[in-house]
Amino acid sequence: MSTTTYPYNEGGYTLYSNPCCPYAQRAVRALNAANIPYSIETIDLKNKPSWFHLVNPQLKVPALRTPDGTILIESLVITEYIADQFPEAHLLSSDAIERAQLRLFIELFKTRFIPNIYNVLKSANEKEGKQSKQALLDGIRDIGKELDIQWSRKSGKGGPFWNGDKWGYVEIVTSSFIGNLVPLKHYCAFTVPDTE
Numbered sequence: 001m002s003t004t005t006y007p008y009n010e011g012g013y014t015l016y017s018n019p020c021c022p023y024a025q026r027a028v029r030a031l032n033a034a035n036i037p038y039s040i041e042t043i044d045l046k047n048k049p050s051w052f053h054l055v056n057p058q059l060k061v062p063a064l065r066t067p068d069g070t071i072l073i074e075s076l077v078i079t080e081y082i083a084d085q086f087p088e089a090h091l092l093s094s095d096a097i098e099r100a101q102l103r104l105f106i107e108l109f110k111t112r113f114i115p116n117i118y119n120v121l122k123s124a125n126e127k128e129g130k131q132s133k134q135a136l137l138d139g140i141r142d143i144g145k146e147l148d149i150q151w152s153r154k155s156g157k158g159g160p161f162w163n164g165d166k167w168g169y170v171e172i173v174t175s176s177f178i179g180n181l182v183p184l185k186h187y188c189a190f191t192v193p194d195t196e
Helices: 022-033 075-085 096-112 114-122 126-152 169-178 181-188
Strands: 013-017 038-042 063-065 071-073
Touching: 013 022, 022 075, 022 169, 063 075, 071 075, 075 169, 096 114, 096 126, 096 169, 114 126, 114 181, 126 181
Parallel strands: 013 038
Antiparallel strands: 013 063, 063 071
16 A cells, blocks of 8 residues: 555555445445455544545545546545446446436435435424425335336336346445435334335
């Protein structure tokens, strides 16, 4: 490992990450799904190393240093780079329409699921909690409807993943957040009804 100004794997990929961050988990999942060897530098989010601003001036994880020394930030950018750089992993379709549909779904997930999870957790009172839970349920319903549409398309192949039987980009960028439903059940008594 070279440490001229900050630690990185000379000639390889280095991921700056934290296992508790769902955004950083996207990058880990993408690298693993594409079977790319990489080293990892775990960043303590409460006590960031003094050199971390050299990697990412925004001081956020994930960040990925490529073998040529380029540093990429933002989880969706990193995940799409990996999918493009390693097409043999089949994380993204090469069809422009399918990629556009996928991006629309990710946008729906980003706006209707992710913020509503955190709104439920941050609810200050019962009324706010009830409204946040309803907004999350509505978002889950919208996502379910879009999945039904995708699975009826040729590329969806009937599910259970975005591309039918193949884990890919959509699962990589959504699974970390879907896992957040577990603490919602524990801390906020939130459950998704079986009937919907």
